[in-house]
Amino acid sequence: MTARGGAGSGRLAASLPGLAVVRGYQRAWLAKDVVAGLVLSALLVPQGMAYAELAGLPAITGLYTSILCLVGYAVFGPSRVLVLGPDSSLGPMIAATIAPLLLADGDPARAVALASMLAVMVGVLMTVAGLAKFGFVADLLSKPTQIGYLNGLALTILVGQLPKLSGFSVDADGLIEEAKAFVSGVANGDVNGTAAAIGLVSLVGILLLQRLLPRVPAVLVAVVLSSLAVKLWDLGANGVNTIGVLPSGFPPFTIPTAAWGEVPMLVVGALGISLVALADTMSTASSFAARRGERVHGNQEMVGIGAANIAAGFFQGFPVSTSGSRTAVAEQNGSKSQLTGVVGAVAIALILVLAPWLMQYVPQPTLGAVVIAAALSLADLAATRRLWHQRRMEFGLSMAAFLGVALLGVLPGILIAVALSILNVFRRLWWPYQTSLGRVAEIPGLHDTTQYPDAKLLPGLVVFRFDAPLIFANARIFNEQVRALVADHPDLRWVLVAAEPITDVDTTAADMLELLDDWLNERGVSLVFAELKDPVRAKVEAYELTRTINPDHFFPTLDAAIDAFRASTGATWQSPTEP
Structure with a gap:
């Protein structure tokens, strides 16, 4: 009482x-x-x-x-x-x-x-x-x-x-x-x-x-x-x-x-x-x-x-x-x-x-x-x-x-x-900031190549960061940007998505990713994710996206993904001006 x-x-x-x-x-x-x-x-x-x-x-x-x-x-x-x-x-x-x-x-x-x-x-x-x-x-x-x-x-x-x-x-x-x-x-x-x-x-x-x-x-x-x-x-x-x-x-x-x-x-x-x-x-x-x-x-x-x-x-x-x-x-x-x-x-x-x-x-x-x-x-x-x-x-x-x-x-x-x-708010979701990442001398980690145009890159790899949840409003933007990267890099092997800012993937975006992965695979390019949050990874698996996206292409960190790419290709970091 x-x-x-x-x-x-x-x-x-x-x-x-x-x-x-x-x-x-x-x-x-x-x-x-x-x-x-x-x-x-x-x-x-x-x-x-x-x-x-x-x-x-x-x-x-x-x-x-x-x-x-x-x-x-x-x-x-x-x-x-x-x-x-x-x-x-x-x-x-x-x-x-x-x-x-x-x-x-x-x-x-x-x-x-x-x-x-x-x-x-x-x-x-x-x-x-x-x-x-x-x-x-x-x-x-x-x-x-x-x-x-x-x-x-x-x-x-x-x-x-x-x-x-x-x-x-x-x-x-x-x-x-x-x-x-x-x-x-x-x-x-x-x-x-x-x-x-x-x-x-x-x-x-x-x-x-x-x-x-x-x-x-x-x-x-x-x-x-x-x-x-x-x-x-x-x-x-x-x-x-x-x-x-x-x-x-x-x-x-x-x-x-x-x-x-x-x-x-x-x-x-x-x-x-x-x-x-x-x-x-x-x-x-x-x-x-x-x-x-x-x-x-x-x-x-x-x-x-x-x-x-x-x-x-x-x-x-x-x-x-x-x-x-x-x-x-x-x-x-x-x-x-x-x-x-x-x-x-x-x-x-x-x-x-x-x-x-x-x-x-x-x-x-x-x-x-x-x-x-x-x-x-x-x-x-x-x-x-x-x-x-x-x-x-x-x-x-x-x-x-x-x-x-x-x-x-x-x-x-x-x-x-x-x-x-x-x-x-909708504008930021619809057209979020997007960039590629590279290695900068004497600064740990990977950094925005827009801010550091001399950052070193790995041939055959683009590290792509998309700073927003992946939802119906921006799925088309994501899709078009990745396809543009393929067009700009004829030797591309991996599109590595730095997925830490992606806090959600809805069903519209999941359908887009499935079609995009099929399109990339036809061109010999793999869609790879690093630092995808556990709740978002769970949604990806619930959408059965791993039927097309290789389950081995989900990495806990960017470093782990890059190490795997270098081990399979032997690529080394190069300046953008190097042939």
Whole structure:
């Protein structure tokens, strides 16, 4: 009974990491968690409101979202340091999903309901995927396409926030149209000088503080100082828009609904948001876990993100993800456990219940500056330059993802990024790297003759390396390359396949090998394999390929195969220039 109880308790702790933290909580952590939580809340409040407006929602929903997602992740999330909340990379995706479902800017209450439904969908998708151990789907976004996607997103957000930063609004959709509308507004004199000054000073202040004094909460400083300026100098009378008094009280439990006709669009948006949130969370979790000597629990992370989104969705919130900047703030201030997020959530709830007037003087241009600063942190121009210098193909993929987001929109952009990542994997399988090997003086082993054109060769032998599993997609390429080798070497006796990189052989490739071996045998050439992995060798035997390929032509190492060839032919190593 005790053993079964212990096993059940262990499973429960694995499903509810927050429970395990409570059981093993140390009193020495409490002060650090409380301080880190209070500092974190000072960042969460202005960012939450700014990112809510980026998503096309009332600012208050950003605070509702922050409270519930922090509590949800504290219970179900495995990481003791990750901080979830409204995110700048998800805001445009949320807006792109719900905006077409609203009529003529729509009703704010309806927009909140759709965003909450979207959060619940994201939460269910993530939770189910985590329970089904689908954490690997985060790999569908390769690093180059992530870089391009985020660069495009940064540009889109930047251009979209310029009117708010300048104290006016535009009625346009899409990067090009919004850019034209902003330029037109500036040309027509729509810029409010006072609002633009507040916005620009806030933006410059945030960027400088983040660079020069990274431990100082730059966003909080900008929000507090700009709010004081609005209050002391009555800048509202000069046309500077502010948030105003927030609704008082804790967000009510609400079951979001959507019409059946709206479900397909919401599902598409939820899939895209889930993928971006998962990729962002995995990369952030991996980097912070490495620094702390911890292990990333990918599937449980999906459950944690799912729980956070479901909790937010049932309390008028919208989809959330992990934030690297907020996580860094928590870590820098000594966070030891998920209690940090709970303290942050309680602090925000107390503001809503006891002091909703606290945010009434926060100027909209400052919120625009907060969003632009976040957008600039998304862009990674240095990584783009590295791709240009290191691998032009992946630079092209990155630029395609960038243009997809910038020109076609956020949701099409993420679909393009995923498709490009998958196509790039298929391209590598379809046309893998292939080369011949030779002996290089004073370097043990055999080496690529492309890199070492003076490598010595054995007459009558070609050592051929094919760097991919041998499957239906590349079987024709393998076949054609081997036949080309025969045509290029009239004296050829053996085609020795350096098979260590070949991790699989499917039935299509097996049929190809059988026909190829018959063709080679007719010309007096043997197909030989070395270093074929045991599971792959087992498949070769299951396909009965040894009926045509001589069983003696499978060698454990390249050296063993070469020794056998030299023993049967008497060949010696020669320079390519020797006759």
